[in-house]
Amino acid sequence: MKKTKKYKIITFGCQANKSDSERIAYVLESSGYKKTADEKNADVLVFNTCSVRKSAEDRVFGQAKNITKIKKQNKNLKVILTGCMMHHKKEYLQEKMPFVDIFLHIKDLYTLPSLLGETLKIKPKEYLSFEAKHESNFRAYIPISYGCNNFCTYCIVPFSRGKEYSRPKKEIIKEAKELIKKGYKEIWLLGQNVNSYGIENYSNKTIWDGKTRKGEKPIIKKGCCTFSDLLKEIDKIKGDFWIRFTSPHPKDFTDELIDTIANSKKITNYINLPVQAGDDEILKKMNRTYTVAHYEQLVQRIRKKIPDIAISTDTIVGFPQETKKQFENTKKLYRKIGFDMAFIAKYSPRPNTASAIALKDTVSQQEKERRHKELTKVLEKGLLKKNKQLLGKILRVLVDEKKKGKAYGRTEGMKLVEIQNPQKAKIGEFVDVKITQTGAWAQKGEIISQK
Numbered sequence: 001m002k003k004t005k006k007y008k009i010i011t012f013g014c015q016a017n018k019s020d021s022e023r024i025a026y027v028l029e030s031s032g033y034k035k036t037a038d039e040k041n042a043d044v045l046v047f048n049t050c051s052v053r054k055s056a057e058d059r060v061f062g063q064a065k066n067i068t069k070i071k072k073q074n075k076n077l078k079v080i081l082t083g084c085m086m087h088h089k090k091e092y093l094q095e096k097m098p099f100v101d102i103f104l105h106i107k108d109l110y111t112l113p114s115l116l117g118e119t120l121k122i123k124p125k126e127y128l129s130f131e132a133k134h135e136s137n138f139r140a141y142i143p144i145s146y147g148c149n150n151f152c153t154y155c156i157v158p159f160s161r162g163k164e165y166s167r168p169k170k171e172i173i174k175e176a177k178e179l180i181k182k183g184y185k186e187i188w189l190l191g192q193n194v195n196s197y198g199i200e201n202y203s204n205k206t207i208w209d210g211k212t213r214k215g216e217k218p219i220i221k222k223g224c225c226t227f228s229d230l231l232k233e234i235d236k237i238k239g240d241f242w243i244r245f246t247s248p249h250p251k252d253f254t255d256e257l258i259d260t261i262a263n264s265k266k267i268t269n270y271i272n273l274p275v276q277a278g279d280d281e282i283l284k285k286m287n288r289t290y291t292v293a294h295y296e297q298l299v300q301r302i303r304k305k306i307p308d309i310a311i312s313t314d315t316i317v318g319f320p321q322e323t324k325k326q327f328e329n330t331k332k333l334y335r336k337i338g339f340d341m342a343f344i345a346k347y348s349p350r351p352n353t354a355s356a357i358a359l360k361d362t363v364s365q366q367e368k369e370r371r372h373k374e375l376t377k378v379l380e381k382g383l384l385k386k387n388k389q390l391l392g393k394i395l396r397v398l399v400d401e402k403k404k405g406k407a408y409g410r411t412e413g414m415k416l417v418e419i420q421n422p423q424k425a426k427i428g429e430f431v432d433v434k435i436t437q438t439g440a441w442a443q444k445g446e447i448i449s450q451k
C-alpha cells in the first residue's frame, strides 16, 4: 500500500503569515499530504518565516542544528523556506541555512507540488486565490490584499511582499459567505495596509492633510471596491458573527469608514490604529505621512461617532536618533489617548530599508529596553484605570481557549476575559459575561447566558 506523505508547517510572525500557512496546507493536502505534529516523521517541513525583526530571523537560523540532526535520521525530509525572509539573496540564505532544500516565494505557491515532484499540476494563479485549510473552526483570516506601497522607512514589508495587490471583491465575498455558512463566528480581514484595499489612486492626487479624505474620488482597481464598501457587503451577509480587520493606516482612515463601522452591527467596536511614535520629527523620519495632531484628530472623530470604541496601537521605541524628549512625547500621547492595548516594539534595523541605510541606530539596546519598560508601565497604568469602567458590565465574549480547567475569551474590544464558570463555556461560542474583576491585561467574569 502506498504510504501517505506527511507535512508540518512552522509559522512565524503575524496573522498574514498564519493565513498564508493555511493556503500552503491546502496545496499540500490537495497533493495528498496529511498533517503531522512531528517533523521526525514528516516528508515535508515548511518554515513560513517572518522578517519584521532580526530576532524573528534568528529563531529560524537557530533551527540549523536540530533540523540537520533530524535530516540525518529522516532522509526523505524536504525542508522548504518561504515567507518574508525570502527578501534576502538566495546565496545568503543557502549559506545560513544549508538544511533548506527548496526556497519558495509565497507568490509562487502554485509551483509547490511540482517542486516536490508530485504529479498534480496547478495552473499559475495568485496565491491568495487558493482555498485555505483553516486551523480554527470558528475564527478565520481572510487576506484581502498583500504587499504595501507606503515604504515606512523601518519596514521590510514593501521589500518582502512587494507592491500592494488587492484580491477581487467577488472572491473575498464568496470566501466570507462560505465561512459564515459553516458557522464561523469571527472573520478577520487582513492586509498590510488593509484600508487602502482596492484603491489605485485618489483622483485629485492631493496630499493627505490629516483631516479627511472625504470628497476625494478614489480610482478603484478593476474588480475591487473601497474598503468601506467591502465591509458593508460582508456586514450584509446573514448570520451571527463578528468582523475584524487589521492593520489600517491612519492616512487611509476615511470618514466614510468611520460611518460604516458606526452603522454596522457586525464590525466590532475595535480598531488597531498604529501610531508608531508620538513625536512629529520621528514620524517624519519614519515616513508615516501624518503628524501627532492628525492622529489625535482622527481618534477624536472616531470616538465621536463610536463612543464605546476600543483603540489599540503599535509603537516602535528607540527609533534612530530618538531623543529622550521625543520618547517623552510618545509617553504623553499614550496618556492623552488612553489606548485599550498597545504592541510596543524595540527598533531593529532591517536590511535595505531606508532607516537602516540612512540613519545610524543611535539608541543603545539597553536604552531601548528601558523605553520599552517605561512605555509599558504608562500603558499598564492607563489600562488599570480604563478597565475599571468594565466592572459589573455584561459583555459579549467569544470563547477561544480552555486550558488547565480555565476558559478564556475576548470581548468585542479585544479584552481578554478569564471565565470563572468554565464548565458553561464552549470554545467558538458567544456568551454573555458579567465582569466581576478588572485588571490591566485581563478581566475576570461569569457567564450569565449562552447564545
Ligand code: SF4
Pocket: 148, 149, 150, 151, 152, 155, 156, 157, 158, 192, 193, 249
Ligand atoms: S504601512 Fe505598514 S506594512 Fe506598509 S510600509 Fe508602513 S509599516 Fe510597513
